Amino acid sequence: MQFKHPEFLYFLSLLIIPILVHLFQLRKFKKVPFTNVAFLEKLVINNRKSSQIKKWLLLCCRLLLIGGIVIAFAQPFFSNQSKETIQHTFIYLDNSLSTSANGSSGNMLKTASQELIEHGTETGDYSLLTNTNFFRNISFEELKNNLKKVKNTSKQLSTKDVLLKIASLKNTTENVIVSDFQNITPDAFEGTATNLSLVQLIPEKRNNLSVDSVYINQNEANSLVVNAIIKNQGNPKENIAVALYNENKLLSKQTFSIQENEEKTIPFSIEKSSPFKGLLEINFNDTYPFDNTFYFSLNADERINVLAIGDSNEFLSRIYQKDEFNFNSYSLQNTNYNLIDQQQLIILNEIDKIPQSLVTSISNFTANGGHLIIIPSENSDSNSYNVFLKNVVKTGSINPKKNDSLKITTINYNHPLFKNVFDKKVNNFQYPYITTFYATHFSNASKVIGLENNQNFVSQLNLSTSKVYWFSSPINKTQSNFTNSPLIVPVFYNIGQESLQLSKLYYRLQQTNTIEVNAQLSKDDILSINNNENSFIPLQQTYQNKVQLTTNELPENRGFYTVYKKDTPLQTIAYNTKKSESKLQFPNLQNAFSSDQNITVSNSVKETVKKITQKNKVHWLWKWFLGLAIVSLLLEILILKYFKV
Template structure:
């Protein structure tokens, strides 16, 4: 038994007063002489004995009366918690895309929200965390209004963020009982987020009634030529085999082609569509199939007309560059130092400084500005390069120190196959090719260089000194190296040009950081906007001389085709899709999780969890019973005084 006002109990000490009064109250009896003394003595003894019993009964009833009144004012109760402590319940409700499916009772998210509303206690305080919002210290009525409007979102919230929020709530609240409830489907992407220091919580798993799902994993383009291209759609099947499943491809809303396919159990398959070349293709792949998830049955992509990358080589004329940077793929220009058109430098995507003995200050300044604005740069020294001139240039670029020439014959032996420069170049690692050699080199000291190709002594031959700045440590003149005769020369310089111009991706992911390069020039007060038929937003953007890098993160949240606008002009189309991780049917085994984490409690359902919490917080007040006892004591005293005659 606990008391709301335990300080009242100190007044029990005052009960000593009626006891003392009773004990020390002396009553003087008047003696009256009678003739029959023996009879009177017997009568006198009986009278005193009866009077003493009556007084003890009256004392007992009064003590009982005062005690009952004191206990009633102390407000006793039975409960598993202290009445002075408030109950705060933290609820995480997973409203990710994967909870937008059917369970035994209906839509997982909607049923979960409804059960929380029906089971929550009006007297408790709640904090609600969803994947998109956090609502702190709200009442049941506020909780109800929020849950009635809750919708699925493409945002994914990490459990580590949820636990951090729980800890913040627990620290900020004193004299409060905390209960943490996590309601989710617990996809296995969360599995590594639980440790021994995870806050205690009750886990309620939302389970789909279907155990099979067909999804569009990704799309890529192949066999592109002047006439047509092939759209390759990767289909992923989870569960039993599926037959005669329709799949369609649209350009905007126009149906281009349709076919059906069969897919084995738990398999992946590529479906191909051959499409006639078009300047812009805003594609949509549509699966017509009813399964666990519907959001992954549609995939958007955008294919823009391929643009040529502009490449400028500064130095003596180099035939090998003209052969690599052909007219059908690149806008290639070769210029001597004396004839450089400085106005054209900002318009290039790639500049190659080919075997310059020194770099004039005006050229160094222009190239530095070009690099800062996002342009790609390849530096090839001359056999007679002036160290001081190059060092001054390197200092402007902040890429390290150009060191003195070393005369030594070295073989080029190692390739960094993981570098983006060699993506899709080699089908396998090559170890027995004919090694090209150099006879002299200019090494550099750089802390952040990424080696692409190296010599036999592990020093770099080609390295990436900074984003999009590449350095070849040796002159490529035939008198100094036979690298021009190596099969590596073509993929290396070809990909220098390809990587310098970032062609738009086929699609991007919603609610994820994406960096998109847009070829345009903006005025002082101009901005780019991303829009579709439903919403519009201004992304974070970084403006360079000939392009703008836009970054999307929180927006957009819906898949579809969007348009990048400059005022009212559409610069390009971009496609966004939902994250494919949400299509997973692999879930955490909560029983195993609970065995490994003692502070995790598994609950069978939302109502059961809240019922247990409400019973634990239930208070049984006893003051009414003690008040009734006081009344009974008073009535007993009245009855004793009236009817008990000693």
């Protein structure tokens, strides 16, 4: 037995009062001589014994009365927790999109919240963690109010983050994690020394149809093919309707059948128009409703500005065609320096000597985020190029020319320039060759393409705000056959594409997305992203001829958003949920932790909360002692009234 207020037990010393009273009342009788009372001797003895019994009973009643009152004020109780321990329950409620599915009792998130409200205890305090908020040391009333406001979100905390939050509190007596544990392996809980109660929410349905992704093919000059990739998890499905909208306008509708665990591509032919706010919608009732719609956007044609400075640029004009690039080519003597700041990519193609005026302009260009390709000439002035490298690249140098026939034998397949270029590594490749070579010395260069002497043919140098690509040899037809190689198109084309990251068809929520907008801002200008409901200012970096936006935690909801410069719309972007939210992958926690002493697993929030409440329930005894005191008082009254001596 424990006491909430043990200091009251000092008042038990008051028990001495009835004891002293009793001792005074039990003093010996004074003998008074009296004649002819021998016949009363027996009666006197009986009365004396009855009086003593009455006084002993009164003493017991008074002791119980005082003791009961004192102990009642000390508030005794039985509990598994000590009196100094305040019951602190930590609850993590997973409100990710996957918990919007229906369980056996309806919406899993709403059901879990309601059961926590109905079966929680008002004693102690709580800490509530969701994927969007953390409420620390709150009362049960505050917990109920916060649970009523919990809604599904695209944000998702990792198991590591949840366990770190529990460890940071240090004073929790119970830790409850309520989740469907989607895509989580039991290994995530290995090594934890904390007592955990895991409540796994189980969706009622185990079939899900989702729009996985979208890509575009250009069919003709004025038409496009929108390819929707549909993913099926579970049983085969037939006669499923899928519709394509341009914002609110229905453009096309098809039906399809799909086999068990199959991916299928559904093509839609549309007229080429911009801007285009595409919405794909599947009419099917399955586990997750949120992945039955998919947003994508097509903006007005944006072209990347490419400037080539040199004399032999015909092959470049065939790569940088006008439907995707604004390509301009000038000789060194005819170059308009005013155009340099407007470019995203500049190619210095086989210039013999780089003048100081061009060095200065290119240095400013790269400092403002412009990308650069450098191709030396057969007669390159090494000193001139070294001065250029020192001012622009800030590192590296080249050696004088060497005449040596070398094959191009190494391709860095993992380099971003070759992403999705090769289906597999090629071993019987017809290697291009070069006849002139400039050995280079760069401390921070990464190899894109290599030569048979282990030197770099194409190197990438990452500056603070831009990228520089160095070719170690001229590539004109007299010095190399590289321009006839299949490699030339992906190298130059992808470098051009990387120079300005045009808006994609769609982006994923809660992932780091980089969007480059072809816009020029003044000193105090900023870009914002908003839709009809929300507006936010993303992380942004302004360059001379573009603005780089980075989004991560925002936005929170899928749909269409517009990039604004003040009140002027620049482009439309679309966001969709992460693919992982659609996966029907749930671990069997019951088997995984059946022998774990620290972790208990349940599928019922109600039963888990009841067990915790019963385990930590405080059994108060003060009412019993108060009742004892009242009974003692009543007994004393009865004894005084009816016990006649």
